[in-house]
Amino acid sequence: MNVKDRKEREVDNETIAGILRRVIAENGRDHIGGYAFAIACLMVVAATTAFTAWISETVINEAFANKRGDVVLLVCFSIFAAFVLRGLATYGQAVALSKIGNSIVASYKRRLYTHLMALSIGFFQEKRSAHLTAKINQNISGIRDVLNMTVTSVARDVLTLVGLVGVMISKDWLLSLITFVGAPPLLLGLRYISRRLRLATREAVEANSRVLGAMQETIQGISIVKAFTMEDELGRKVEGIIKGAENRANRIARLSERTAPLTETFAGLAISGVLAYAAFRTIYSNVAPGALFAFVTALLLAYDPVRRLARLQVSLERAAVNARMLYEILDTVPHQRDLPGARQLAFSEATxxxxxxxxxxxxxxxxxxxxxxxxxxxxxxxxxxxxxxxxxxxxxxxxxxxxxxxxxxxxxxxxxxxxxxxxxxxxxxxxxxxxxxxxxxxxxxxxxxxxxxxxxxxxxxxxx
Missing domain, CATH: 3.40.50.300 (P-loop containing nucleotide triphosphate hydrolases)
Structure with missing residues (x-):
């Protein structure tokens, strides 16, 4: 097994589930009220989205087939109310999750500072302080991102998708089955991408910490740099570090953005196929277009949550790597703890x-x-x-x-x-x-x- 394969095996062992369990155990209880409010708002967003797709059949049939203006006005007003409600719910969940996220970041900053103060001087001599500071600054948001992405994905995207799929099945179950035949290959492709992205993210964090560390050390030792005319030599060194960080960032961009062609291709096939099927049924079988219009609306509205869920594992991989690297610092055991029963030192002759x-x-x-x-x-x-x-x-x-x-x-x-x-x-x-x-x-x-x-x-x- 080569070094790269061994690294991938080690990083694969750092499962998202394990990080998520720890993050929830450490933060969930403190913010249960805020998360409950945010989840309630996200459920409202999901329900109103599904309602918009479901009610579109009534609009089409009553307006174009039955020509009942009174019903259309009532339905249109209900759609308007649904959008207003969704806007308020979106605002509420965004503010709630931001406040919780900011609180979590502040809590871990305090916890990190307290823990660092408890570590021995030997720890700081083994870890270059500039790299340590840069790593903390980059990774501390990983805890917040893991929680917030999980909450929004489950409470908003999953529920929205479930509601919209329910609408699609109620309108045409056979067409729904055909539409989702292509889902398994899409999921396998995304899983492959996320596994490769996990290692790339860890390497990028390390590279960026070296860049920030080199800059910080140069600033702190600027008098030495000037006295020994080290500008050119250090410039070449830092240029190499920056180039390495740039290459890793580009690799992450290539990996993470590979989800776009996968999801777009899947969406294009599904939507074009459904539209063609709906058009032929209306033209040649004289089927009322309302149900098929509602199906297409639900399918189009389902695209956004599907796209976000498709990128979820990729995003969670990046956040989990950041959180894992932060926990590596927090899990460092102080070597110089006071012995059990340690007493106060009493001074007398000061020998x-x-x-x-x-x-x-x-x-x-x-x-x-x-x-x-x-x-x-x-x-x-x-x-x-x-x-x-x-x-x-x-x-x-x-x-x-x-x-x-x-x-x-x-x-x-x-x-x-x-x-x-x-x-x-x-x-x-x-x-x-x-x-x-x-x-x-x-x-x-x-x-x-x-x-x-x-x-x-x-x-x-x-x-x-």
Whole structure:
């Protein structure tokens, strides 16, 4: 099995049904009222659409055969009322689903931010931050799209199609049977397209995240770019990444738009065949045209829901891939959880002791090999050594940015692995080698360390 086939097999295992079940389980209950209202509106849309097709037989027969103007006026008024009702219902479901979708997106943004804050620094060093941010921005709407497309397709398109097919069968069951003979080949073709589109969508998301990541990293490191005249070299690199993303986007366009010739061909055959059949029956068999006109109207109105349903799996595949990639981040288990029963760290002399500490980054070579020392409280302890000796690593282990592979780190005789990270870090002052400012004023940045600090305390900290 080659790499491409293996990737397709892996992506195929990420079923839409599994993603849908998880999305509904996590969001359905919170928005059940809004979805119930939207579904009710969509049912009204479906019912009024089917009613328009069904009543057209009465219009044709009463107007052209029986010539009863009073009945025609009543029927026309009912059609007008149906369209008004459908317009109001369409507005209601659109607003309801938009509000629910916006709420879901906001909820997952909050959830993602909280989860990212719980992950260790090692996670962010393994994942390039620019790529991670770009991937989140692209994929977070996938959750909303999976739910909204499912609701609108089931409550509007499926119900509308069922109603219109019912009208068609009631007017001419034999013609209805003939019309839908071509449906199975159409469904098989769409299934093949959607399976290929799933892998292409995942590759496109990855490619776009690399594009946005490269741009973000260039902006953040613009002084280095300028200092070393890296513009041309980086430009060539980014051009290649952009070209790759463009090719993947074009592939998705070719795959997703293949549904159009399939559905259009099917619709063209069905509609032209029905019109020819209706015309010959009226001309040569002197059959009243009302029933056949109603059948044709139902068939024409059924085209839109059929077209949307034909594209549904393709659209759901794309949304499900986005949702799956978002869940990959949410399902990442934090490596540095507090131990059960972890206690608050109590400070007294502020001594820091390392006992035979060993540490390596990932599966790399050991950076610290049995380090032991005691830094007494109230005194200055300097770590001296060449670049790469492990000085920054030792500092990173004290606030538990990482955990050692073996050995013990003690503060005032307490193992920092057995205390809560929050109490540990609240008692430490940390000055990074790289000054980083968050959005806001200098005063705001200083106060982040202690939000309750007064202006005088902030200014004193700035002077110090």
């Amino acid at each position: 820091v002791e390392f006992r035979d500490v060993r540490f390596s980054y990932g599966n790399g070579e050991e950076v610290l090999k049995g380090v032991s020392f005691l830094a007494e409280g109230g005194k200055t302890t300097a770590l001296v050594g060449p670049s790469g000796a492990g000085k920054s690593t030792i500092i990173s282990l004290i606030p538990r940015f990482y955990d050692p592979q073996s050995g013990v780190i003690l503060i005032d005789g307490q193992d920092i692995a057995a205390v809560t990270k929050q109490s540990l870090r609240n008692g430490l002052a940390y000055v990074s080698q790289q000054a980083y400012l968050f959005e806001g004023s200098i005063r705001d940045n200083i106060r982040y360390g202690r939000p309750e600090a007064t202006d005088a305390e902030v200014e004193e900290a700035a002077r110090l």
